[in-house]
Amino acid sequence: MKDTTFARRPIGYFVHHQGRGHAQRCAALARALPEDRPLTIFCARDDIFGDLPDHVEVRRVPSLFEATGDEAPGLADMPTPDTLHCAPVGWPSIREAMATLAQWFRDADPALIVSDVSAEVAQLARLCSVPHVCVMQHGERGDPGHMAAYRGAAGLLAPFAEALAQPDWDAEMRGKMHFASGLGTGPLPDRAAARAALGIAEGARLALVLSGGGGSGFAQAPFGVAARTFPDMQWATIGHLQRDWHATDPGNITHHGWIDAPELWLAAADLVVSSAGNSTCAQVLSAGVPWIVVPEWRYFDEQVCKARALAAAGVAQFEPHLPSSAQAWRRAVRAATATHAPGRQRALVSDAAARDAAHWLDALAERLWAPAPSLTTQDQRRIVA
Secondary structure, three states: OOOOOOOOOEOOOEEEOOHHHHHHHHHHHHHHOOOOOOEEEEEOOOOOOOOOOOEEEEEEEEOHHHOOOOOOHHHHOOOOOOOOOOOOOHHHHHHHHHHHHHHHHHHHOOEEEEEOHHHHHHHHHHHHOOEEEEEEEOOOOOOOHHHHHHHHOOOOEOOOHHHHOOOOOOHHHHOOOOEOOOOOOOOOHHHHHHHHHHHOOOEEEEEEEEOOOOOOOOEEEEHHHHHHHHOEEEEEEEEOOOOHHHHHHOOOOOOOOOOOOOOHHHHHHOOEEOOOOHHHHHHHHOOOOOOOEEOOOOOOHHHHHHHHHHHOOOEEOOOOOOOOOOHHHHHHHOOOOOOHHHHHHHHHHOHHHHHHHHHHHHHHHHHHHHOOOOOOHHHHHHHHH
């Protein structure tokens, strides 16, 4: 067994490669961890983290979620037990990924591993006698698979404010949660500077649509309806939209697709319509503008539950689907404007989220591996008695 008396045990971090939020919060934590705490990131992509410190390495592993063509088709019909979610049988790629993790557990003797997100990786760590931390996401996750990962975790990292916690998270779960509101996102630019950089005229009103990157994105047609309903506003969309054959756009809407600096547009906006991805929500909260949140489809109703939590906290107007008429758009915009509370929104994001989360994770690793306190003579006598 490796001698770790004078060494800081490394931390592992499994990162789901879809969307942007998983990689962004991992990178933020990596940059904030102490330099003497090695970190190994496991991900199906190694090009989504930006510049990382020298004490951080990225190891590519096959995706746990995407077929490669080498699967055994005869095993595809095997039922999945309730204790698992994504665990198809006969996938060489999954075997390779899990073997890489198990080999690292043996060789590195880690302090813990963070799972962001895979209940199967979390359970693998526990089976390999390695403490794990689950990154929390909203959703209907009371199933046996999620609960096994949560109950068996040494800690739960929630990348949002405590005010957005779900009411079904019990005292045991809340007791080991660290809330890191805004983890992976940074402060927005100055509003006046952002509008000048984008060439937005003084007095012009900008409605911004943010379509998330973790799925197929919003449909395009509803925003043509919105732009025609509010001809006095400039409408801009960012991210991927599904092109509808029947979509007709007026002249006051522009589709920008993926861009490098969405924070400029957020800082310049007067109204935001967005999906409910975690990083997107943190950025909109930082902007402190009237907000219509429309959940995209996700497993376990993740975005539906997140949107409901935002509405319950009084920081967004929740719409179950994109408004389908001019009248519906007017109602939604009126409601978002009437309930707008910029101070309440900005209070749900912390500039110190990465620093505080890194300190919590590092301290958790130290506490888990601290030697048991020695018994005093009096304690020993009490035990014998």
